[in-house]
Amino acid sequence: MRVGLGPMRDLLARLGDPQACLPVVHVGGTKGKGSVCALIEAGLMRAGLRVGRYASPHVESVTERVCLQGIPVGAARLAGALTRALDAHEAARRGGTAGADATWFDVLTAAGFTLFGEAGLDWAVVEVGLGGRLDSTNAVDGKVAVITNIGLEHTEILGHTRAAIAAEKVGILKPGAALVTTLPPDDEAGAVVAARAAALGCPVLRPATAPSASIAAENAALAGLVLDRLGAGGVRGRDGAPLHAGLLDAAARASASLPGRLERRVIRTARGPVPVVLDGAHVPFNLAAVLHDLGGDPTLAGPCTALVALAGDKDAAGFLAVLARHAAAIVGTEMPERRGHAAAALRALAAGEGVEAEAVALPEAGLARATELAARRGGWLLVTGSLHLVGALRGSTGLE
Structure with a gap:
């Protein structure tokens, strides 16, 4: 500095x-x-x-x-x-x-x-x-x-x-x-x-x-x-x-709506449409506020599955502790060409909080896996932890 x-x-x-x-x-x-x-x-x-x-x-x-x-x-x-x-x-x-x-x-x-x-x-x-x-x-x-x-x-x-x-x-x-x-x-x-x-x-x-x-x-x-x-x-x-x-x-x-701030999308699957929320929250207190607001939304029925990537300087343990109180499953991923927490490390932290967790290093593959888990549960998907992750996935095939 x-x-x-x-x-x-x-x-x-x-x-x-x-x-x-x-x-x-x-x-x-x-x-x-x-x-x-x-x-x-x-x-x-x-x-x-x-x-x-x-x-x-x-x-x-x-x-x-x-x-x-x-x-x-x-x-x-x-x-x-x-x-x-x-x-x-x-x-x-x-x-x-x-x-x-x-x-x-x-x-x-x-x-x-x-x-x-x-x-x-x-x-x-x-x-x-x-x-x-x-x-x-x-x-x-x-x-x-x-x-x-x-x-x-x-x-x-x-x-x-x-x-x-x-x-x-x-x-x-x-x-x-x-x-x-x-x-x-x-x-x-x-x-x-x-x-x-x-x-x-x-x-x-x-x-x-x-x-x-x-x-x-x-x-x-x-x-x-x-x-x-x-x-x-x-x-x-x-x-x-x-x-x-x-x-x-x-x-x-x-x-005044901005991309990646409580942005609503949908992915259509063989099991039906999966509602998706894209939000770049990356600190625990802001994630808690995001989840509080989403918790009262009747259009987000069923359990939450989360796809997460975090920069290396972020409080991954605190972030995942908040997320684990709301998500049924968490998929850790990584941001291409950016220093961040490894997907495996995010999986381990989430598992330590008692939530089902997986690691998929590539964001596109992580999105596919998280969507599959959300569709299987009849729930919705939250993509969070980084605006860079949101930016990498906003143009993904199937995300409407």
Whole structure:
């Protein structure tokens, strides 16, 4: 983990600081930040504003990371911006300045901001990549900062407690901005976030959602509160009316759905159709929330069979302990060309939790085996643990 934003700022300066005049909503947190970004984007567009959204990671194509008016930029357009960002990187190398140490994510982020600067946007919605304080996206000054929630993730980089991780994530909050978060002030992480906001003189806004609220309801409440805050600060839509949470009507919420987030599909088998849910949850607390929401869905009848792959830095034991409380069978698999937990290791951890478990290293073969097990039980299939796994399987034959 690097120790500063110097490389990113050097790249942007060489590109004309395209982010400098860009009004930004900056969204961080452990889970839900991509969906919250998409909802804020949808609300701003519903108000008739021109909006860009920067997201990570992508599921199938890198162009998903840079959206203009809700549509991923074309490959040629992104390639042109990447070329300019790479030219800036090369110039920094020749000049011996900080940009010489830029990362791939720095270059991609600089390319995205360059496209935003050229597009004449009213607002940009920017999702943090990792952490916050030292993330490449933190070169922007957000008018509103969102911290969705805090869980234990990337602990080798961000810290081993929720408080330490919160200190990194709240680094996106800038003087003069407002903070929107679900974290209560008496929570371990919430106390850190509240203290930082107080030190900067920033107001803290929290949505009034019930503890049992669904993931979708909580995300919509956060996004709605952002829109309310912008409206209260004088931001108006094309019709002259202040922005407000009501912009997130049913159509706007539907347009904000993202691939791999509680995505519904089906696989047809000789025994009948098997309902499939694709969700990239990869930390225990988020998986628990996903399973809680799915548990009340009458269309998901019968037992759950799960196909799982996890990156090597994820808490596989904790993840599978949660999953084993809900799944009748678990198939461990692996992500091609990515360092992760071996399928056999996932099988062993699941078996240790007392659930039927198998290992199939190749994702396509794992999907076929998990589908067979789900069809035999008359149940449904959950593909989870990684957005990379979801991306590798979304185009699979038979997945409708």
